[in-house]
Amino acid sequence: MAEEMRIVLRNYGKIDPLKIDDYISLGGYNALKKACATDKTALIDDIKKSNLRGRGGAGFNCGMKWSFAAMAQADQKYVVCNADEGEPGTYKDRLIMENDPQTLLEGMAICAYAIGATKGYIYCRGEYPQVVKILNTAIAQAKEKGVLGDFDIEVRMGAGAYVCGEETALIESLEGNRGEPRYKPPYPPAQGLWQKPTIVNNVETFAAIPVIVEKGGEWFASIGAPSYPGTKVLTLTGDINNRTFFEVPTNTTIREVIYKLGGGIPSGKKFKAVQIGGTSGAFIPESQLDTPIAFDAMTAIDAALGSGAVFVLDETRDLVDVTTQIAKFFEHESCGKCAPCREGTMRMFDLMEKINDGEGSAQDVALLNKLGRVMSYSCLCGLGQAAPAPVLSTIKHFPADYNAKFA
Amino acid sequence: MDYKNIIAKFADVPGGMIEAFHAIQDEFSYLPEEAIIEAAKVFGVPAADAYGVATFYSYFSVKSRGKNIIRICESAPCHIAGADEVVAALERELGITMGNSTADGRFALEFAQCVGQCQATPVITVNSKPYFDVTPAKVVEIIAEYK
Ligand SMILES: Cc1cc2nc3c(=O)[nH]c(=O)nc-3n(C[C@H](O)[C@H](O)[C@H](O)COP(=O)(O)O)c2cc1C
Ligand code: SF4
Ligand code: FES
Numbered sequence A: 001m002a003e004e005m006r007i008v009l010r011n012y013g014k015i016d017p018l019k020i021d022d023y024i025s026l027g028g029y030n031a032l033k034k035a036c037a038t039d040k041t042a043l044i045d046d047i048k049k050s051n052l053r054g055r056g057g058a059g060f061n062c063g064m065k066w067s068f069a070a071m072a073q074a075d076q077k078y079v080v081c082n083a084d085e086g087e088p089g090t091y092k093d094r095l096i097m098e099n100d101p102q103t104l105l106e107g108m109a110i111c112a113y114a115i116g117a118t119k120g121y122i123y124c125r126g127e128y129p130q131v132v133k134i135l136n137t138a139i140a141q142a143k144e145k146g147v148l149g150d151f152d153i154e155v156r157m158g159a160g161a162y163v164c165g166e167e168t169a170l171i172e173s174l175e176g177n178r179g180e181p182r183y184k185p186p187y188p189p190a191q192g193l194w195q196k197p198t199i200v201n202n203v204e205t206f207a208a209i210p211v212i213v214e215k216g217g218e219w220f221a222s223i224g225a226p227s228y229p230g231t232k233v234l235t236l237t238g239d240i241n242n243r244t245f246f247e248v249p250t251n252t253t254i255r256e257v258i259y260k261l262g263g264g265i266p267s268g269k270k271f272k273a274v275q276i277g278g279t280s281g282a283f284i285p286e287s288q289l290d291t292p293i294a295f296d297a298m299t300a301i302d303a304a305l306g307s308g309a310v311f312v313l314d315e316t317r318d319l320v321d322v323t324t325q326i327a328k329f330f331e332h333e334s335c336g337k338c339a340p341c342r343e344g345t346m347r348m349f350d351l352m353e354k355i356n357d358g359e360g361s362a363q364d365v366a367l368l369n370k371l372g373r374v375m376s377y378s379c380l381c382g383l384g385q386a387a388p389a390p391v392l393s394t395i396k397h398f399p400a401d402y403n404a405k406f407a
Numbered sequence B: 001m002d003y004k005n006i007i008a009k010f011a012d013v014p015g016g017m018i019e020a021f022h023a024i025q026d027e028f029s030y031l032p033e034e035a036i037i038e039a040a041k042v043f044g045v046p047a048a049d050a051y052g053v054a055t056f057y058s059y060f061s062v063k064s065r066g067k068n069i070i071r072i073c074e075s076a077p078c079h080i081a082g083a084d085e086v087v088a089a090l091e092r093e094l095g096i097t098m099g100n101s102t103a104d105g106r107f108a109l110e111f112a113q114c115v116g117q118c119q120a121t122p123v124i125t126v127n128s129k130p131y132f133d134v135t136p137a138k139v140v141e142i143i144a145e146y147k
Helices: A020-025 A030-036 A040-050 A062-071 A092-099 A101-115 A129-145 A167-174 A203-215 A217-221 A254-261 A295-300 A319-333 A339-356 A362-378 A382-386 A389-397 A399-403 B003-009 B017-028 B033-043 B047-056 B076-080 B083-094 B136-145
Strands: A078-083 A119-124 A152-157 A198-202 A231-238 A245-249 A271-276 A309-314 B068-073 B107-112 B124-126 B129-131
Touching (some): A020 A101, A040 A217, A078 A101, A078 A203, A101 A198, A101 A203, A167 A198, A203 A217, A245 A254, A254 A309, A271 A389, A319 A389, A319 A399, A339 A362, B124 B136
Parallel strands (some): A119 A152, A231 A309
Antiparallel strands (some): A231 A245
């Protein structure tokens, strides 16, 4: 185990991303041809059989989602790629788009055929203007070659709002509005962009599609953890020797990621904690390192796989200080639409800052616990629901860090 | 280019107000009040909505600011890699504090959240161009590029 396996990054370093011919010479666009020669229902069934689940964090079954949009009756449907990648510590979608943009276009085109859409959007975060250029070049080349048929793709750039990664906020932003999440249901496959049936998938999800179509759903389903098969691209940050990315089967454990692939902690220091999934993930202690980086396994330990960011902290790190910084992030990124999150993230940051400044007490920690629990079920969208996770998990697993700060 | 011409280019783009705002900022570095009001007219929404959009996104500024926008990532991976020292160096070099612009209008200094270059923390960007593994010493060189 602990071997890399490249599916979504299969062409990384092997092609010139700005040359569609390179992509085609490695079998690019064969999957789209194959898909278009397949009955739509059979195609979606095969995606379902692959058990591919969304790589954007929510882990929803991709084929199932597509089937809802395919069934919906409408004069227009949309395929939207979520390239907002706002989760701190994450750059996997950038890697895919910078190194193999055509694979994303092909995945989107297969989806368009499956659900009956002719228009697609890639919502790329404002921090990646160079990626927008690459995507536009790739789209122009694909159009020139005629490989996309009547499917049209447009790139739109975000403007620096983490919440726009939430799919309904993203849709609002595409429509030119403030990026505030919508009340659900209706879900986007029924009513999304301009109220039309819309599929929103993550970059990494779309990038897996051409390979699945080519090799079959069963092949994909046999890789990694059965309930969340395939691979996951991980980005390693913090106190780790190999601060880089890896694509691994989903039955790889956190310990293997940190000690084998990641090369362990620098300067012979001891491990203290790891936060997986980005800033909204829980902090995980040493005792849980044998958990596989699969969706359900992570949920079972009250953590989340999320975006696949792996942020490692060594024994010298002050978890209260790091968590305070994270609380500041959420206070800043809360869109303000619902009160539990708007007020809650602010109070949470206040309390964390108070404790971090050495002015807190056990009472404040109890208050944080209660506030966090209420937020996790009462906030409107995933931002507010996940915001307490770093706080609650550090209180649970690392109480000594808090006690050391009390006045 | 005049802001009216810029906005006109996006008039027929569905949901194009954000694209128009990006284009205006490329030219002016912020969104002037007249441009926001004009955008409201062109896109057929109340001025309050156009302001709502302009103030929602952290990349847009409704206040005039320095031409070269320096952002420093303060997300956790950059934070533990020493972002604080980089902030101090930037403030010292430019003689301003975070969130402000230099008097000569050359530089604006802003916090950012993760810019997706976490393989080389801490990271700063100048006009969206990322600089990697930034140290206080490197800050001096980077600023010199834009003087
Ligand atoms: C606050 C918040 C931020 C999110 N950010 C992203 C993101 O940056 N990229 C992404 O693909 N999904 C993000 N999501 C998840 C999306 O809402 C959605 O589930 C996903 O795009 C669906 O695609 P998938 O099924 O392929 O994962 C975010 C969700 C929330 C609540
Ligand atoms: S939970 Fe937070 S980000 Fe989500 S809608 Fe409510 S205020 Fe906005
Ligand atoms: S955490 Fe700073 S660039 Fe990602």
